[in-house]
Amino acid sequence: MTIGALSPSLVFVLTGVFALLLIATSTVGVAVAATRVFGGPTWILASPILPELRARLRSWWIMAASFSVCLLLGRAASLAFLALVSFLVLREYLSVTPFHASDRMGLFVAYAMIPLQYGWIARGHAEAAAMVPIATLAALGAIVAMRGAARDFLRSSALVIWGVLVAIVALGHLALIVSMPASLGYIAGGPGLMLFVVFVCQIGDVAQYIAGKSLGRRRAVPGISPNKTVAGYAGGLAASALAAALLGPYITPMSCGESLAIGAALGLLGCLGGLTISAVKRDLGVKDMGQLLPGHGGALDRADSLVFAAPFFYHYLALAH
Amino acid sequence: MRDRLREWCHRIVVRPMIRGFFGLRVTHGERLPRTGPAILVANHNSHFDTLALFALFSPSAAGLLRSVAAQDYFRSGSLIGWIARRLLGVITVARAWRPAEGDPLAGCSAALASGEILILYPEGTRGTPGRMSELKAGVAYLARRHPTVPVIPITLDGVDRVLPKGAIIPLPLRVAAHVGRPRRWAGGDYRDFMAELRAALASAV
Numbered sequence: 047m048t049i050g051a052l053s054p055s056l057v058f059v060l061t062g063v064f065a066l067l068l069i070a071t072s073t074v075g076v077a078v079a080a081t082r083v084f085g086g087p088t089w090i091l092a093s094p095i096l097p098e099l100r101a102r103l104r105s106w107w108i109m110a111a112s113f114s115v116c117l118l119l120g121r122a123a124s125l126a127f128l129a130l131v132s133f134l135v136l137r138e139y140l141s142v143t144p145f146h147a148s149d150r151m152g153l154f155v156a157y158a159m160i161p162l163q164y165g166w167i168a169r170g171h172a173e174a175a176a177m178v179p180i181a182t183l184a185a186l187g188a189i190v191a192m193r194g195a196a197r198d199f200l201r202s203s204a205l206v207i208w209g210v211l212v213a214i215v216a217l218g219h220l221a222l223i224v225s226m227p228a229s230l231g232y233i234a235g236g237p238g239l240m241l242f243v244v245f246v247c248q249i250g251d252v253a254q255y256i257a258g259k260s261l262g263r264r265r266a267v268p269g270i271s272p273n274k275t276v277a278g279y280a281g282g283l284a285a286s287a288l289a290a291a292l293l294g295p296y297i298t299p300m301s302c303g304e305s306l307a308i309g310a311a312l313g314l315l316g317c318l319g320g321l322t323i324s325a326v327k328r329d330l331g332v333k334d335m336g337q338l339l340p341g342h343g344g345a346l347d348r349a350d351s352l353v354f355a356a357p358f359f360y361h362y363l364a365l366a367h
Numbered sequence: 368m369r370d371r372l373r374e375w376c377h378r379i380v381v382r383p384m385i386r387g388f389f390g391l392r393v394t395h396g397e398r399l400p401r402t403g404p405a406i407l408v409a410n411h412n413s414h415f416d417t418l419a420l421f422a423l424f425s426p427s428a429a430g431l432l433r434s435v436a437a438q439d440y441f442r443s444g445s446l447i448g449w450i451a452r453r454l455l456g457v458i459t460v461a462r463a464w465r466p467a468e469g470d471p472l473a474g475c476s477a478a479l480a481s482g483e484i485l486i487l488y489p490e491g492t493r494g495t496p497g498r499m500s501e502l503k504a505g506v507a508y509l510a511r512r513h514p515t516v517p518v519i520p521i522t523l524d525g526v527d528r529v530l531p532k533g534a535i536i537p538l539p540l541r542v543a544a545h546v547g548r549p550r551r552w553a554g555g556d557y558r559d560f561m562a563e564l565r566a567a568l569a570s571a572v
Contacts, residue, residue: 133539137390141541147531153538336541337392 053234055297059241060114067110071103095259101341109339109348113244117237122168124224124237128217129164134345136160136213138336142327143209148193149202155185156206159214167221175215175222175357182210212323212346212353219356220244226363238297243312243359245293247351250286250313251320257281271324279317286313299367308362315358316351323350374430376454377421381429385422389529390541398519398546399423403431403482405549406518408506410568411488412496412527417455419526419542420486433478434486437462458485460505472509479513489564496527502565507557520547520567 074096081091116127140153159178166174186203190196220240228235255278262275290309294300300308323346327335336344385391409420417434424432438459441451451457458474470476475485487509489502510518524543547567552560 137539138541141390141525145528150531150534150538153540154536157539336390 053238056117056234056238056241059238059245059293059297060117063110063114063245067103067106071107074099074103098341103341105339105341105348117241121224121236124240125164125168125221128221128224129160131345131349132160132164132214132217133157134338135217135335135349136209138338138344138346139209139213142330142332142335143205144330145205146198146202148198149205151189152186152202152206155182155189156210156214158185159210163214163218164221167218167225170225172222172225175218178215178218179207179211182207208326216353216357217349219360220352223356223360223363226360234297239359239363242290242293242298243356244352246286246290246309246312247316247355249289250282250316251348251351253285254278254282254317267321270321270328274320274324282317283310283313286310286316299363308359312355312359315354319353319355320350323347323353369427369430370456371430373432373454373456374426377424377429378426381418381421382426385418385542389537389539391419391422392541392543393423393546394543395546396423398549399428400484400517400519400549401428403484404479404513404516405484406479406506406509406513406516407484407486407521408489408518408564408568409486409521409523411490411493412523413493413530413532415526415530415537415542416488416523417486419523419544420521421455423521423544423546424484428484431482431484432456432486433458433483435460435475435488437492456483462491472505472512475509476512479509479516485509489561493532496531502561504557504561506564507552507560510552510560511557514552517549517551518564519549520564521545522547522568522570 078091078096081088112127116123136156140156145153159182162181163174163178166177183203186199186206190199190203220243223243224236224240226236226239234241254274257280258273258275258278262277264276265272266274266276266279287306287309290312291302291306294305294308295302298305323335327333334343335346338344339348342348407420409416420434421429421432433456436451436457436459438461441448441457441459452459458478460474461468461471478485487506489506490500491503494500506518510516522545524545525540526542528538529540529542530537547570550563550567
């Protein structure tokens with residue numbers, strides 16, 4: 047069956063995503079209901095993570111639904127969706143960053159890079175992502191030149207560049223991925239590739255969360271991310287590799303073995319992305335970037351695993367396929 | 368009186384713009400009044416403060432909001448004055464009171480009597496972000512005159528980064544609003560009432 051711009055294999059995978067969500071939601075619902083009715087183990091109701099788990103699942107439904115609708119509506123809708131994600135991530139980053147009044151112009155520059163980059167990508171200019179950091183620097187240079195005072199220039203421009211790199215350039219690689227052409231014998235095309243990298247990274251995060259909560263004890267990097275355990279990272283990595291091996295041959299041009307290796311690499315880069323954003327949050331003294339997605343935090347708290355994984359996946363595909 | 372134009376302006380422009388484009392984080396939103404009369408008291412660092420306060424409310428309650436501003440700033444006849452009066456429900460008060468003009472708070476009292484919600488910035492003018500200035504006494508006089516009306520302190524944070532004094536274009540950044548415990552006039556000295564309000568506003572800054 048083909049729905050809109052999506053190939054049958056893609057529709058099948060998306061259906062699988064919603065089936066997973068349905069299983070997770072009903073498992074939690076049935077466990078709670080059964081405990082209430084039959085008086086099962088009280089720890090289920092008293093568990094402090096139960097409200098968080100429910101909030102997380104609710105947010106997952108909304109994220110999966112909006113993501114699917116955008117894939118369904120085609121490339122323009124996907125680009126608009128990603129531009130919105132970039133905007134939300136940049137806004138929550140700038141909202142918690144200590145800026146001086148004199149840095150104000152630079153923040154407008156950061157926002158201006160969103161239409162610039164996505165406009166270029168929409169017109170088929172794949173080098174847009176490489177150009178955006180340089181355009182940002184040039185604009186910041188013009189501002190400091192007009193102001194005529196260099197005090198704190200490196201500090202304030204570094205804050206802007208960080209936001210632009212993470213929110214616009216790194217996540218913008220998803221737009222490059224969704225724009226990739228469908229080659230011969232491989233019909234899922236760009237949407238399939240984007241679904242692949244997002245799913246592999248997010249399933250890694252979910253597995254990391256579950257493994258870390260249930261069997262994790264030894265903290266991996268207490269100085270940066272105190273809740274992350276060694277078992278959590280191992281579980282996340284395994285889940286990413288496994289999910290990639292299952293999906294890869296189906297919706298990407300990669301073979302099963304190749305998908306397994308790429309899945310492991312994506313999982314590893316996902317962990318690194320999470321840790322890097324955690325280090326930023328620690329340094330700024332905030333727990334979450336925002337509260338856009340109840341149970342998860344802000345948009346960047348959910349997308350941090352894609353910050354390095356998406357560019358890696360794009361360049362791997364561009365070079366190897 | 369519910370103002371339909373203000374209500375629709377809020378539904379179509381103010382609320383989506385502030386909540387969607389700029390971002391608003393509210394703590395203790397359940398303390399906000401659902402209907403008037405009530406007096407909201409907030410710290411004032413930006414012209415954006417009033418829009419942020421409007422966005423805290425549902426469209427139907429927003430139709431009841433009236434913000435109180437200095438007469439000289441929102442002159443009648445000017446475009447700004449019209450927008451302020453018609454779309455933001457501004458009631459103007461003279462900065463300096465002259466006996467010949469009668470009761471300076473008559474407009475505020477009338478609004479409360481007809482069940483509206485007043486927005487007051489008792490610092491008098493836009494102050495320095497992160498620091499509460501001394502409060503003007505008007506809010507205490509109003510509370511004494513209407514002892515059944517709740518006075519709700521609301522601390523706004525980050526609005527001065529969206530639109531600082533002197534800036535023209537607002538920058539999309541998240542704004543935080545902390546709603547304090549409602550209080551009523553319970554007799555005593557008006558200076559104590561203001562000190563308590565000031566402490567409530569400053570504690571969340």
